[in-house]
Amino acid sequence: MLVLLLAVLLTAAVVTLDLWIAHRTERFRSGDFFQFWAAGRAILQGDDPYDPLSWRDIYQQQGHWRWQTDQRVFLYPLWTAFPFVPFALLPVSTATLLWTLTSQALLLLTVAMWVKALDWIEPAAWLLLIMVSTVAFEPVSLTILFGHLGIVLLCLITGTLYLANRGRYAQAGVLVALTLIKPQLFLLVYPVLIVTMILYRRWGFLISFSATVAALFLSSWLLVPNWIEAWLEHLARSATVRLSISPTIWGATHSVAMALHRQDLWLTMAIAALAVLLGVLAYALHAHRQTPARAGTLEPSLSLSLIASLLIAPYVLSYDFVLLLLPISTCLWIAQRLAKQMRRVIVISVVGCAIILPWALLAVSTRTGQETTNVVVPLSLFVILLAAAHGRGHRDELSPLPEPARPQHLDGTSGGTVCPL
Numbered sequence: 379m380l381v382l383l384l385a386v387l388l389t390a391a392v393v394t395l396d397l398w399i400a401h402r403t404e405r406f407r408s409g410d411f412f413q414f415w416a417a418g419r420a421i422l423q424g425d426d427p428y429d430p431l432s433w434r435d436i437y438q439q440q441g442h443w444r445w446q447t448d449q450r451v452f453l454y455p456l457w458t459a460f461p462f463v464p465f466a467l468l469p470v471s472t473a474t475l476l477w478t479l480t481s482q483a484l485l486l487l488t489v490a491m492w493v494k495a496l497d498w499i500e501p502a503a504w505l506l507l508i509m510v511s512t513v514a515f516e517p518v519s520l521t522i523l524f525g526h527l528g529i530v531l532l533c534l535i536t537g538t539l540y541l542a543n544r545g546r547y548a549q550a551g552v553l554v555a556l557t558l559i560k561p562q563l564f565l566l567v568y569p570v571l572i573v574t575m576i577l578y579r580r581w582g583f584l585i586s587f588s589a590t591v592a593a594l595f596l597s598s599w600l601l602v603p604n605w606i607e608a609w610l611e612h613l614a615r616s617a618t619v620r621l622s623i624s625p626t627i628w629g630a631t632h633s634v635a636m637a638l639h640r641q642d643l644w645l646t647m648a649i650a651a652l653a654v655l656l657g658v659l660a661y662a663l664h665a666h667r668q669t670p671a672r673a674g675t676l677e678p679s680l681s682l683s684l685i686a687s688l689l690i691a692p693y694v695l696s697y698d699f700v701l702l703l704l705p706i707s708t709c710l711w712i713a714q715r716l717a718k719q720m721r722r723v724i725v726i727s728v729v730g731c732a733i734i735l736p737w738a739l740l741a742v743s744t745r746t747g748q749e750t751t752n753v754v755v756p757l758s759l760f761v762i763l764l765a766a767a768h769g770r771g772h773r774d775e776l777s778p779l780p781e782p783a784r785p786q787h788l789d790g791t792s793g794g795t796v797c798p799l
Contacts, residue, residue, distance in 0.1 A: 411525025415473055416440075417452045417459035418466030421601065427452035427459060428608035440470065451612050456598040456605045458527075458559040477525055484533040485518070491540045492707060499714045508707055511729065515706070516736035520697035528700035531557055535567075535684070535704060539676055542583070547575070551586030558594060562691040563698055570663070570683040574676065613692075620693040625752035627651040627689050633750045652690060659686045662764055678712065678767045681705035685760045689753065696743070696752045699736070705763050706732050712766040720769045727762045731755065 416436045417427045425432035428451045452459065465473040489512065493505060512518065521528040534553050541550035554571060557564050575583045598605060613620075621628040622644075631647040663679055681704055688694055688701065706728055713724040736755055743749045 410527075411474055411477055412470065413453065414459065414462040414525070414527075415466055415470060417454070418462035418464075420452075421459055421463055422466050426602050426605070426608075427456065428602065428605055428612070451608065453612070454560065455558065455594075455609065456602055457594040460597075461530075461559070474525060478522060481522055481525075481529045485512070485529050488529070488533045488536045488703075491536050494540070504710060504714055507725070507729075508710055511706060511710075511732040512703060514733045515700070515703060516740055517697050517700040517702070521700045524697060526697050527560055528698055531560060531563065532701055532703060535564075535680075535701070538571075539680065542676060547580045547583035548586040551575075551583040551588075552590050555587045555590035555594070558591065560698075562693060563701060564684070564687050565690060566659070566683040566687040567680060570679060571676075574679070617692065623749065624691070624694045625696055625699075625749045625755075626691055626694055627655065627753070628692075629750035630753045633748070655686055655689060658764075659683065662767070665768075677708050678705070678763055681708040681763055682760065682767075685756050685763070688756050689760070696736070696740070696749050696755075699752070699755055702732075702756060702759055705759050709759070709763050709766050712763075712770045716766070716769050724762060724766050724769070727758075731758045731762060 416433070419436055420427040420432060423436075425436070427433060430451055433451050465477060468476065489509065492508075517528065520526075534557050538550045538554040538557075541547070541553065554568075557567075572584065572587070575581075602608075622632040623629055628648050631651055632641075632644050635641050635644040635647060659682060662682055684701060685705055688698065691698075709724060709728045713721045713728070716724060735758065736752075739752045739754060742751050
């Protein structure tokens with residue numbers, strides 16, 4: 379009876395929250411979801427989302443344009459609007475409610491996929507820890523509030539690893555190609571996955587990935603032949619501004635240069651930071667590949683490349699860090715197999731990075747009006763994951779731990795696993 383009552387109360391709370399989010403979007407027309415909905419409406423009407431006049435007309439049809447002083451066209455690749463065409467058939471408030479429910483369902487699906495795939499020591503305790511971290515992770519709340527794509531992307535990359543873990547590489551290639559709806563978040567993930575699949579001759583992955591990418595380009599070109607030129611032209615006009623305000627190495631080095639009153643040093647500092655990051659990532663990937671117990675798996679390699687991708691992305695905001703749930707869970711999965719003292723340090727660090735740090739930095743960015751300080755979250759997690767991976771590799775070299783047999787490894791061997799979240 380108590381469980382039923384709690385379920386009813388939780389459902390009522392979620393629905394109330396979703397209705398409030400829908401009302402907020404209907405009232406302000408300023409969330410990210412409204413831009414996606416408007417792009418879907420443009421396609422339905424046969425308009426060009428990259429034509430400023432068409433874009434303005436769609437907003438005026440909804441009785442709002444004032445907030446769009448610096449945004450004159452769709453900010454994403456044309457295929458990003460495709461999933462929102464069905465939502466554009468509905469009024470904004472109804473579409474927002476449906477999208478919010480969809481995002482929450484995909485988050486549950488993501489959790490289910492990693493629970494299904496992973497072998498946990500004392501699974502109940504670790505699962506509770508991961509669920510608490512997921513719910514309390516501040517970018518999750520922001521993503522749902524603004525109706526952004528982060529949870530969809532998280533589900534896609536989770537599904538990619540889940541399918542690859544089961545030897546279904548062709549389907550995995552399709553899912554990872556669909557993450558091109560926001561490609562700048564995966565700049566380093568794509569080459570890492572492609573090179574890995576080439577090394578292990580998983581041609582089904584490469585063929586399906588290439589075919590899906592080609593289909594996205596072809597369908598977009600048939601709808602709006604010159605969309606790439608128009609989209610890149612708009613991005614080029616705002617590139618410098620976007621780099622300087624993002625919570626990446628670009629924004630962080632810009633803030634440091636401004637604090638030193640040496641803006642002329644910004645580019646030099648940014649390039650130096652980029653070189654250091656890529657060097658550390660290359661070394662970590664090489665060291666991971668040389669660890670016998672980890673050979674043939676996709677994690678933590680993919681988690682490290684994902685963090686690095688977020689750090690060098692041309693334009694990122696803090697809600698995009700919802701993708702960090704992948705390396706967060708990877709850290710915890712590795713930690714359970716570490717020595718007790720090392721495990722405790724990793725878990726405390728991950729919990730602090732997932733629950734405390736993002737909310738503290740949100741308070742700072744709210745007061746200062748800048749998000750560049752939020753770069754501390756992925757940087758901290760990058761260091762934690764490197765430490766966890768190093769600790770696991772060292773422990774395996776000293777005393778390899780038995781792993782559950784899994785027949786569908788990248789290298790065709792058994793042992794080890796792939797962390798899907």
